Amino acid sequence: xxxxxxxxxxxxxxxxxxxxxxxxxxxxxxxxxxxxxxxxxxxxxxxxxxxxxxxxxxxxxxxxxxxxxxxxxxxxxxxxxxxxxxxxxxxxxxxxxxxxxxxxxxxxxxxxxxxxxxxxxxxxxxxxxxxxxxxxxxxxxxxxxxxxxxxxxxxxxxxxxxxxxxxxxxxxxxxxxxxxxxxxxxxxxxxxxxxxxxxxxxxxxxxxxxxxxxxxxxxxxxxxxxxxxxxxxxxxxxxxxxxxxxxxxxxxxxxxxxxxxxxxxxxxxxxxxxxxxxxxxxxxxxxxxxxxxxxxxxxxxxxxxxxxxxxxxxxxxxxxxxxxxxxxxxxxxxxxxxxxxxxxxxxxxxxxxxxxxxxxxxxxxxxxxxxxxxxxxxxxxxxxxxxxxxxxxxxxxxxxxxxxxxxxxxxxxxxxxxxxxxxxxxxxxxxxxxxxxxxxxxxxxxxxxxxxxxxxxxxxxxxxxxxxxxxxxxxxxxxxxxxxxxxxxxxxxxxxxxxxxxxxxxxxxxxxxxxxxxxxxxxxxxxx
Amino acid sequence: xxxxxxxxxxxxxxxxxxxxxxxxxxxxxxxxxxxxxxxxxxxxxxxxxxxxxxxxxxxxxxxxxxxxxxxxxxxxxxxxxxxxxxxxxxxxxxxxxxxxxxxxxx
Numbered sequence: 106x107x108x109x110x111x112x113x114x115x116x117x118x119x120x121x122x123x124x125x126x127x128x129x130x131x132x133x134x135x136x137x138x139x140x141x142x143x144x145x146x147x148x149x150x151x152x153x154x155x156x157x158x159x160x161x162x163x164x165x166x167x168x169x170x171x172x173x174x175x176x177x178x179x180x181x182x183x184x185x186x187x188x189x190x191x192x193x194x195x196x197x198x199x200x201x202x203x204x205x206x207x208x209x210x211x212x213x214x215x216x217x218x219x220x221x222x223x224x225x226x227x228x229x230x231x232x233x234x235x236x237x238x239x240x241x242x243x244x245x246x247x248x249x250x251x252x253x254x255x256x257x258x259x260x261x262x263x264x265x266x267x268x269x270x271x272x273x274x275x276x277x278x279x280x281x282x283x284x285x286x287x288x289x290x291x292x293x294x295x296x297x298x299x300x301x302x303x304x305x306x307x308x309x310x311x312x313x314x315x316x317x318x319x320x321x322x323x324x325x326x327x328x329x330x331x332x333x334x335x336x337x338x339x340x341x342x343x344x345x346x347x348x349x350x351x352x353x354x355x356x357x358x359x360x361x362x363x364x365x366x367x368x369x370x371x372x373x374x375x376x377x378x379x380x381x382x383x384x385x386x387x388x389x390x391x392x393x394x395x396x397x398x399x400x401x402x403x404x405x406x407x408x409x410x411x412x413x414x415x416x417x418x419x420x421x422x423x424x425x426x427x428x429x430x431x432x433x434x435x436x437x438x439x440x441x442x443x444x445x446x447x448x449x450x451x452x453x454x455x456x457x458x459x460x461x462x463x464x465x466x467x468x469x470x471x472x473x474x475x476x477x478x479x480x481x482x483x484x485x486x487x488x489x490x491x492x493x494x495x496x497x498x499x500x501x502x503x504x505x506x507x508x509x510x511x512x513x514x515x516x517x518x519x520x521x522x523x524x525x526x527x528x529x530x531x532x533x534x535x536x537x538x539x540x541x542x543x544x545x546x547x548x549x550x551x552x553x554x555x556x557x558x559x560x561x562x563x564x565x566x567x568x569x570x571x572x573x574x575x576x577x578x579x580x581x582x583x584x585x586x587x588x589x590x591x592x593x594x595x596x597x598x599x600x601x602x603x604x605x606x607x608x609x610x611x612x613x614x615x616x617x618x619x620x621x622x623x624x625x626x627x628x629x630x631x632x633x
Numbered sequence: 634x635x636x637x638x639x640x641x642x643x644x645x646x647x648x649x650x651x652x653x654x655x656x657x658x659x660x661x662x663x664x665x666x667x668x669x670x671x672x673x674x675x676x677x678x679x680x681x682x683x684x685x686x687x688x689x690x691x692x693x694x695x696x697x698x699x700x701x702x703x704x705x706x707x708x709x710x711x712x713x714x715x716x717x718x719x720x721x722x723x724x725x726x727x728x729x730x731x732x733x734x735x736x737x738x739x
Contacts, residue, residue, distance in 0.1 A: 223715035317692045331690040355700060361690075363698045400634060400671045443675040454650070461651070463730050468721035476733045481653040488652075494662055496650045498669060501638065514676050516687035521679070523691050560665045561672045577691025602692050 110632075112196045113290040113344040120183065120194045127176035127183075127194030131238050134196045135169055138240070140338045141266070141631045146244045146259025148218055153261050159269055161631060162261040163283035164211050165201050166579045167241040172196065175238045182236075191351055193236030198289040200280050201242035202249055203335070204324040205213040205229050205572070212326045213257035214247045216460050216467045216487025226324020227359065228293055228335050228352040235351045243279030248457070249281035249300055249328045250491040252566040254278025258489050264553065265308060266590055266629035271550040274304030274566075280338045281308035291348050292338040298445055299545075299570025301336050306545035306595020309584045309629070311345045311612070312338050314570075316603045318363035320349075321356035329452040332445075332574045337394035342612040346370035349605060365603050373606040378614045379426030381539040381607070383598075383626035384433035384529060385419055389543035393439040394565050411544045414594045418540055421618040422611065431530050433536055437521040441571040442564055444522070447502045447515035448575070454499025457492055460484065494560060516588050523576040528599040530578075539607055543569055545582040545595030559582050573599050581608040583615060587624045598623075602624040637670040638663060 108116065108130050119125045143160025144150075145167065182189040204210045204222030211217045233239060244263050246256040254275035263278040265271040266286040273282040277294030281304040284292050294301045296314035305312025313336045320335045327333060337348035353367045362614045390412055396403050406412070423429045462483025464470035469486055472480040488496075502511035518544070529536040547568060556563050573580040578599055585596035596615075598608045619625060638646070643663045647654055654662065710716065713726075722729040 189638060220719060223712065223719065307712075318694075357700065357703065360700050360703070361694075362700065363692070363694075364700055365698050395672050395675075400674075402675055440675065440679060443673050446669055446673050447676070458651075462721060464728060465716075465719035465721075473731045474734075476731050477651070480651040484651055485653040488662065490658065491651060493650075493654070493658070494665055494669075496652070497643075497646050497662060498666055500646055500650055501642075501666065502673075511673065511676070513687060514679075514681065515673075516689060517685045518676060518679055519682050519688040519691070520685055521681075521686050530671055545713075559668075561668050575688075575691055 107137070107287070109137045109287045109292070112341055113192070113339065113347055116195060116290065117193065127179035127238060128173060131172050131176040131196055134240055134289055135167070135172070137286070138164060138167060141286050142288060143261065146213070146257060148258060150592050151258035157261045159263070160264065161266055161269070161282050161286045161288070162263050163198070163243045163279040163286070164212065165211060165242050165244050165259050168208055170238060172238045172240050175233070179236050190234065190236030191347065192232055194238065195291060196238045196240045196289045197232055198243045198280060198283045198292040199229055199292045200245055200277050200292065200415060202245060202295055202326050203229055203293060204326070205239060205242070208242065210242070210326070211259065212248045213245045213259050214487065214489065214492065215258045216484070218258070218467065220466050224324060226354045227321035231326065231351050232293070233349070243283055243292060244458055245279055246276035246491065247489045248326070248492050249295060249297060250453070250495055251275045252299070252303055252563050253557055255553065256491045264387065265550050266631045267309060267550070268590070268630055271552055271592065272307065274307035274550060276300040277312070277338065281305050281310050281312065284308070284310045284338050284340055286631055290340060291344060293352070294336060294338050295325060296334045296336055296574065297332045297449065297569040298574050301338060302312050302545050302570045302580055302595070303567060304596060305338060305582040306426065307550035307593065309593030310340055311342055311584070312336065312582045313345050314573060314580045315349065315353065315605055315607065316579045318361050318602060319579070320352050321359040321362050323356055323358040327456040329449040330456065331452060332449060334574070342609055342616055343371070346374055346609050362533060368606045370606055370609055373610050374613045376610055377426060378422060378611055381427045381611065382461055382537055383419065383422055383427050383611065384430045384536060384538040384541045385415070386433040386435040386541060386543065388435040388438040389569055392547045392565070392568050395561060397501060407544060407547055409552055410588045411547070411594060415542060415544050418585055418596050421615060422599070425614050425618060427611070430536055430538060432598045433538065433541065435525045435529070435572070438527050438572050439520065440518050441522060441575060442568050443574060444515040444518040445571050446498070446564065447511050448497035448519065450495050451503045451512055452499070453495040454503070457496050460487065462487070487500055490607055519575045522572050526576045526578050536614035539600065539604070540611055541599040543597045543599065545569060545597040549588045549590070549592040549594055569597065577607055578602055579605045581612050584611050587627060589618060591627065634667055634671055636667055638666050
């Protein structure tokens, strides 16, 4: 096994024992990027070749020199006997929606293709202060608007390491693909409707959407400001806890971060789960989608493999002492996507108005003598179809004559979704749950091009993840097995506000219980 | 599919959004908008009690976990040149934009 295939906590131990160096670890990751990633995402990609179709294409920008300089600094600290920090020598890949000073920060959009951030996002700054090595910026759906990473202006878009004919999910598809392929042990992503958990499920890695307010959004290029959550992607739960320990906590630069103490996530991990109450809800075992012809909503049961993986996990957790509570009602789950169509678009439209060709980013090369024309032409040239669609929808549903019908109604539905969680997590209520156990996604990774372009069906890929964003509660996606095609299945744990420590503990228990399973020994196709 | 947004409404939205679309983009975007509004129609069927309040963010912000407001004071940026370097057109540390042609209001 190569260094880049080891977990962050194993690498950390080896580094501190003197068995390897930060430079060696970084070089191993850079070499893996060379082996599997193919050409980086670019605005001028041309035709996608047969060779492209076999590669991962996680990265837009690899900052190799910067990474090696950071690695050498860690090695010098270790040699001097100084504390190099909790993530010392651990390479991380940053979703290109975060600002990192002096590096291109593109949001995978033409409109920011030439933008070099003048400051660094708080979660990145905290990781670098803890000794992490920033390998570069990874691809995503343009401005995070999508669930497959295909809408990036930087092509080729990321592909799934388990089968490159399939999407890695999105919008954090570059993050999850690069971690699955051993290009980085950790990645920083974001989750607005499931953008960490859904691609984590599709790529067979761990993704944690923290409680809203647990991790700072300072330096995150905003999409839905009441929904966006930065969070970790890793290959196991321990690495997820390691990264959370560093990025979590109040930040004076983000007034929405909560002044809540951060637990010792690693210390909590190995505690047993006896007595924890874990719920199963039938409302997460069926999906509600609009019929493409009639437009009427139809309900479908989840594929048996997805359902079976959750039940098996429940049985394993029960055998470890957890109490499994069946038939937990979450009746408003089905309204998560319709409400999200409204709330997220209004927030996106508001946030995207700042991109105007004046202060930074793309300005049209056409000569202009009218500022308003400059705005229109620059924005038209700079934005792809998905941002344009979100801007238009956001403006329509928040217009004075429609806002009661759409926006205010969606915000009230959001109250109902939050109420579902409050009731089942209520310590003196009927269910008193510590967590809900659900599938992460309705299906495993779909084929490239199979859904892209249909903005409604693409959104429904987030049906089982988006309620947590409306409610603000934390959610953890874990690998739960492989389907008949050998594609990863994700299972999800949802918990009360600020219960990341409990979710990670349950996730770690599940990992221990399945450590010897056959599916755990299978590698993604690009590594075979 | 119901046509919630006709061509005139769509053109007005495009203008408000400060966009300028070609015919192909306009056709795709208007179709998808109507498609999405069909999907949103589900919301209209949900019974909402009169006393139900809106939720603008999921997690409550009680005073004990909220941050105090920041002091209302100007903090100079250490490297203004790093910001100005990002502007498409700068003259003497000022960002340059074209004029807004005079319009007579009627």
